Amino acid sequence: MENENILTIKDLDVRLFTDRGELPVIDRLSLSLQAGETLGIVGESGCGKSMLASAIMGLVAHPGKVTGGSIRFGGQELVGMKKRDLRKIRGTGISMIFQEPMTSLNPLMTCGRQIMETITSHEKVSKAEAKERALSMIRSVGIARAEKVFSEVPAQLSGGMRQRIMIAMALICRPRLLICDEPTTALDVTVQAQILGLIRRLQKETGTSVIFISHDMGVISQMADRVAVMYAGQLVEYADAEKIFSEPKHPYTQGLQAAIPRLDEQKDTLRSIPGNVPMLYELPKGCIFFPRCAFATERCHAERPGLVETEGHLVRCFQYEASESEKEQDVSEKDQAVQHDDRNAGSAAQGAEQKDEKGGAQV
Known part of the structure; x- marks a missing residue:
């Protein structure tokens, strides 16, 4: 440090x-x-x-x-x-985790797509690589059913799960x-x-x-x-x-x-x-x-x-x-x-x- x-x-x-x-x-x-x-x-x-x-x-x-x-x-x-x-x-x-994820996440996009969009906005990577990195990050924030959550929209998740997705989005580009x-x-x-x-x-x-x-x-x-x-x-x-x-x-x-x-x-x-x-x-x-x-x-x-x-x-x-x-x-x-x-x-x-x-x- x-x-x-x-x-x-x-x-x-x-x-x-x-x-x-x-x-x-x-x-x-x-x-x-x-x-x-x-x-x-x-x-x-x-x-x-x-x-x-x-x-x-x-x-x-x-x-x-x-x-x-x-x-x-x-x-x-x-x-x-x-x-x-x-x-x-x-x-x-610099990344930011907001107070209320339900108002910060796009309600019409799947969680996986939102994380992938964060990657592709800053890096030139293939769609397959972006998806694999998104799934890996979803697992790293403590979500066991990464593939299922990847395909779900925020309204299908609990408050704690949505906040984990926000953390994943914030940290995906290190x-x-x-x-x-x-x-x-x-x-x-x-x-x-x-x-x-x-x-x-x-x-x-x-x-x-x-x-x-x-x-x-x-x-x-x-x-x-x-x-x-x-x-x-x-x-x-x-x-x-x-x-x-x-x-x-x-x-x-x-x-x-x-x-x-x-x-x-x-x-x-x-x-x-x-x-x-x-x-x-x-x-x-x-x-x-x-x-x-x-x-x-x-x-x-x-x-x-x-x-x-x-x-x-x-x-x-x-x-x-x-x-x-x-x-x-x-x-x-x-x-x-x-x-x-x-x-x-x-x-x-x-x-x-x-x-x-x-x-x-x-x-």
Whole structure:
């Protein structure tokens, strides 16, 4: 596993142009992903997780638009790249597993034909070779009746089987980066465990880097080497997964963890974060988490905090702000994120070893 960045995002801005004005769906977000690593992105619905995935894939649709920043993949700048060049990267360089396979798969085409189409769109191979590769991939994602499923349409399959077909399509051309956008949300717990185990196994076999998007902290803890916590379009905390779950810094991250039900605690009511995620056209003047934060001060109401590094975390909170002399140093957030990743080189390999020790669901 190489300690190099396969993906680097710096100061990414994505806006929605609506009757209410420009809405900051993603606000100056910076992060990176190392080769072979899994980056977890977590946050509530509407925080910008899926829009980030769309921006990486070059699929931001009207009325959305990437208005600033940089997305570099394998040395290539994706922002502003021509559509025909992006199509060459999708599937072979970057692939994506969507949240709901029933709305992502073509309901009128057989599963086998859809997988074969992915191959023939990028490679000059015979129909027979494409079919054999498709059947092999269907088997590799844990489907025993590969020939039967090859000839079936998505409506004939269960939710778990459809998601396996989506995984097969995403990995058939051996991409360097796989984006998983809440791939287990619509599945029951047993099938969810199987799909997570499958993704881990295939990642280990292929060496693919993974961005795993979820609102489920439990799933993120199983899958990620590092974690980026998003809130209302902003990155609010960024650290190794072990640090995020053992010592969360941002009040929002702390609230997410406190809301997780625990089997070793007997409580009449579950903890929750008060209030709601703000509407993008009604963002607070200061810290965007100010209305829901138990530690908020008047400064939080008036000023918007930047990212501060503390104990291996990048945190957007005044509680951890550096001294006045350090604040005067002109270090941009994008440089902080890159420096943070460089200091944590090798954490992906260590995280992978820890995940192997944990084991996981067997497919």
